[in-house]
Amino acid sequence: MGFLGQGMKEAVALILSGNPELFGIVWVSLVVSLSSTFFAALAGVPAGFFLAFARFTGKRTLESALTALLALPTVVVGLFVYAFLSRRGVFGSLDLLYSKSAMVIGQTILVFPVVTVFTLAAARAVDDRFRQTALTLGAGRFAAALAVAREARLGVLAAVLAAFGRVIAEVGVSMMLGGNIKGFTRTMTTAMALEYDKGEFVLALGLGVVLLAIAFFTTFTLQFLQHKKRA
Amino acid sequence: MSLFALQKVRVVRSGQVILDIPELVIGRGGPHAVLGPNGAGKSTLFSLLSFLSLPDAGTISFSGAPPAARPAELARLRRRVVLVHQNPVLFSTSVIKNVEYGLAMRGASKKEREEQARAALSLVDMEDFANKKARALSGGETQRVAIARALVLAPEALLLDEPVASVDEKNREVIRGLLRTISGTTILFSSHDASFAEGLARSFLHMDRGKMTGGCLES
Numbered sequence: 503m504g505f506l507g508q509g510m511k512e513a514v515a516l517i518l519s520g521n522p523e524l525f526g527i528v529w530v531s532l533v534v535s536l537s538s539t540f541f542a543a544l545a546g547v548p549a550g551f552f553l554a555f556a557r558f559t560g561k562r563t564l565e566s567a568l569t570a571l572l573a574l575p576t577v578v579v580g581l582f583v584y585a586f587l588s589r590r591g592v593f594g595s596l597d598l599l600y601s602k603s604a605m606v607i608g609q610t611i612l613v614f615p616v617v618t619v620f621t622l623a624a625a626r627a628v629d630d631r632f633r634q635t636a637l638t639l640g641a642g643r644f645a646a647a648l649a650v651a652r653e654a655r656l657g658v659l660a661a662v663l664a665a666f667g668r669v670i671a672e673v674g675v676s677m678m679l680g681g682n683i684k685g686f687t688r689t690m691t692t693a694m695a696l697e698y699d700k701g702e703f704v705l706a707l708g709l710g711v712v713l714l715a716i717a718f719f720t721t722f723t724l725q726f727l728q729h730k731k732r733a
Numbered sequence: 734m735s736l737f738a739l740q741k742v743r744v745v746r747s748g749q750v751i752l753d754i755p756e757l758v759i760g761r762g763g764p765h766a767v768l769g770p771n772g773a774g775k776s777t778l779f780s781l782l783s784f785l786s787l788p789d790a791g792t793i794s795f796s797g798a799p800p801a802a803r804p805a806e807l808a809r810l811r812r813r814v815v816l817v818h819q820n821p822v823l824f825s826t827s828v829i830k831n832v833e834y835g836l837a838m839r840g841a842s843k844k845e846r847e848e849q850a851r852a853a854l855s856l857v858d859m860e861d862f863a864n865k866k867a868r869a870l871s872g873g874e875t876q877r878v879a880i881a882r883a884l885v886l887a888p889e890a891l892l893l894d895e896p897v898a899s900v901d902e903k904n905r906e907v908i909r910g911l912l913r914t915i916s917g918t919t920i921l922f923s924s925h926d927a928s929f930a931e932g933l934a935r936s937f938l939h940m941d942r943g944k945m946t947g948g949c950l951e952s
Contacts, residue, residue: 631822634785638816639835639882642808649834653825 513707524708531670531689534602534680538609539666542617546665547658549614550621555647565622571615576674583608584678600681605689608675613665620664624657625650656727663727667720671713735797735951736761736890736919737782742791744777744943752777752943754791759950764912764920766934767950768927774943775923776819779894782921783816796889812839815888819895819923821879823867828859828878831867835886853885854878857911873904880911884918891915893922897929909933921950 516524553565586592587599587607598604628650636646651658673691680687682696690709697706737759744752752774759765759782767775780786781793784807792800795814801807815835823831832850833841841849854860857877862870870878876896883891896912897905912920912933924930930937938948 629822631818631820632824634816635818635822635824636834636838637785638783638811638814639886640812640838641834642838643804645838649824 509703512704516708534605535670537606541610542613543662546617549618554625568615576672579612580675580678604679608679609669616665620661624654628653738794742788745789765950766930767923769940773940784810814890815883816892829863832882853881857881873900890919
């Protein structure tokens with residue numbers, strides 16, 4: 503306990519001193535995670551609404567597949583994207599491996615199902631009378647879908663926050679596609695793994711505290727939104 | 734001339750016939766009342782008449798036009814008939830934006846929308862609530878705003894599904910008074926409470942278990 507207590511004390515001091523290395527790592531994490539969440543939302547939110555309203559063959563199978571992908575291990579995504587981006591891969595010539603772009607691609611793929619499935623659930627949770635009311639008031643199918651989307655907006659926001667929570671805390675994609683390069687692709691989770699290997703607990707604990715703070719903030723925001731939705 | 738003409742209409746759910754109407758003609762004017770207990774098929778009938786759903790068999794023609802089946806045709810008809818659901822929902826915005834919604838769908842200008850929406854709210858005695866959050870209203874107030882939202886569109890037919898099913902006595906009387914005064918629109922309402930329709934409706938149709946059991950809505 504004394505070891506942990508001492509480590510925490512030094513970690514907090516490191517945070518309060520505004521340590522440039524620590525905050526550089528936090529910055530990279532935020533840039534990569536926010537970017538991948540943005541792109542996943544850009545594709546996943548419309549995909550979720552499309553699934554909620556469109557009728558086509560194989561829809562149920564697609565929904566099942568996306569739901570199964572919610573539990574996709576990060577290292578599997580890392581491995582597959584690596585196969586595409588490595589020198590011998592289809593997109594090897596783009597020279598993206600071990601860059602922030604590669605991490606963003608991997609993380610976007612990782613959380614696309616999260617945003618899509620949660621958006622679908624949010625759209626389905628909206629009482630069908632909203633869609634019918636929009637239609638009877640003269641809306642077309644697209645405008646009626648927009649009316650439903652408006653009612654589902656808190657659920658959609660929760661979907662996006664859940665996706666952010668997943669990417670900010672993941673390590674597999676960041677390690678395999680970013681390479682943990684200091685000052686460039688080193689994120690909070692990859693840095694913590696490295697510092698642990700080196701036996702440097704202070705920086706690892708400092709990053710852990712920041713990561714926990716972000717995770718708590720995301721969770722509390724999610725709970726607040728869910729509470730507001732129920733109210 | 735009739736407004737609606739139904740021929741051999743059937744609706745089947747889970748293998749069970751929930752609505753079976755061999756022939757029904759609904760005339761212009763009204764108010765017309767469709768009476769029956771819960772589960773009589775009133776809401777299913779109103780859903781068909783508002784072109785929100787199609788029957789599994791049979792035809793419904795509106796204002797003498799051939800029966801519609803294609804989405805575009807149904808969408809056009811929906812601009813002429815408006816349904817106010819039993820326990821209607823209001824969008825999560827202000828009261829006035831709710832009333833403006835249908836006008837916006839018809840491309841009305843902002844000024845026109847606001848003027849007409851305020852006039853419609855005044856009809857249901859809700860003009861003071863224009864800028865309030867719609868979801869904060871009581872059941873009776875919600876019902877009145879929903880009626881204003883439909884009336885503002887001046888539809889050829891206004892369908893009210895159980896308009897007083899979950900409102901208090903005061904709102905019930907306001908709605909009753911309103912239905913008496915509306916002109917230029919054919920009003921059709923459903924109710925499981927015959928006392929509400931008495932002295933208000935000019936014609937009655939009785940339903941039970943998806944079938945017509947008496948009455949006529951032609952006049």
